[in-house]
Amino acid sequence: MLTKLEEEYSAVMPKIQLTQVSKSFSRKRQQLEILREIDLDIHEGEFLSIVGESGCGKSTLLRLIAGLEGNFEGAITINGKTISGIGSDRGMVFQDHRLFPWMTVEQNIGFGLETLSAKERKKVVAEHIELVGLNGFEKAKPGELSGGMSQRVAIARTLVKKPDIILLDEPFGALDALTRIQMQHEILRIREQANITMVLVTHDIDEAVLLGDRVVVMSKTLKGIQQTIPVYLSRPRDRNSQDFVRIRERIFNLFFENVVQKFPEDYSI
């Protein structure tokens, strides 16, 4: 039986489609399989969260979609076209913001705007500084910024390229709890302004449920997707509402199923 969302989605072509995607890394002459035969459809304008234990391959999955990893089996298509490497339709934000420390905030944000004239670039950069709320920090260097501010710059740097898809690889993982909550709302606000498809990889189940239209739970033992859980909650979402808590619990149980089976005494409560 199809769920409500699946029914809705099955009518249109997926924005991103993964078909039987497998990926192995060779380490010390050994093939180490990370992902096995993954099928996943991500739809236009959707916010997809991916959670899973460390080493389950969720970041690799994101890097595959970004085009940063070659040598995989299966096919990845975007708008029906098979990807071959990176493309300006996709932007990515990393946990370690990866700003260039020798450039100012302005220069970092404008880095990708190579083809624009200086005047146009300045205008676009100014718009995005405004968007992420960094007015007054145009001339600051990354070394002078807090973690949250750095991540805002990284997001702005990605947004200036006007990508259809933004891939977020644990973007708030290194931030303190309060800043993280702020940034989560920031992402939602940015998403409201532009119809961008977003794929978020995170450790934080709360974050996955708060932001995601669906949450994909990945498992290390399966080397793939354990279950996909739709989040039918209207936005803005309340982290403390009963429905929210119920979904969180469901994911939590899935998340820890394997671990609990392995070490039941540690989870006896």
Place this chain on the structure above:
Amino acid sequence: MMKNVSWRSITPILFPAILISLWAYLTESGWIAAYLIPSPSTVINTTLEVIGDGTLFHDAWISVSRMLQGFFLAIVVGLGFGILMGLFVRVDSFFAGVFNLVRVIPPLAWIPIIILWFGIGETSKIIIIFKGAFFPILLNTIQGIERVPKGYLEVSKLMDVSKKRILLNVVIPAALPSILVGIRLGLGSAWMSVVAAELIASNSGLGYLITQGRELSQPDVMVLGMVMIGVIGVLMDYIIKLIQSRVLSWQPGIKS
């Protein structure tokens, strides 16, 4: 607090002060013969003399200008090769073998054959200085470029910018700390090479001043030449350090 500050400002000059006092005591009292180590007063007198007739600054300037010529040549060629060898494995493996062999033969061993080929004129000195400065610059440039964080390159690729932009705005700035270390080491090496070259074959420069001191049994001139070499060396190193901290002000922990 005040006490701490004043102590801290005295500490670096304490040891030189002790050394100079010891030097003065041992020589003036006759413990050490004047033909082995001249007393500070003799050195000062000689210094005033050679400053007065202009030979000291003349020789110092000749040495410095020679060094700068070889050094700048080494920067240009070292950066060129270093960037190419750091970027392309094939270029690296093509040159690495021969370069390594040339590198481990010390400047002194090169001097005879370079004199045979180029005479004792300026060309041979600049070649020897170049050889001394080239390798530290080359090796540190290669290393700096090879160690550019992969994350920066991934971001650049995702931003879909030209290779030229990646090279000029990402790779070279990221490698700059290492490149500047190479330049600083290269400068030191160039300065040592110039003295070596002048000691062996020259009729001007600080190295020549020292040789002359030996030939005329004037230890005060020898000491003066050595002190000048030291002072100029330290001064140049200081200037490079200053440039380093200016250029790399974005680096955490480099703020002066």
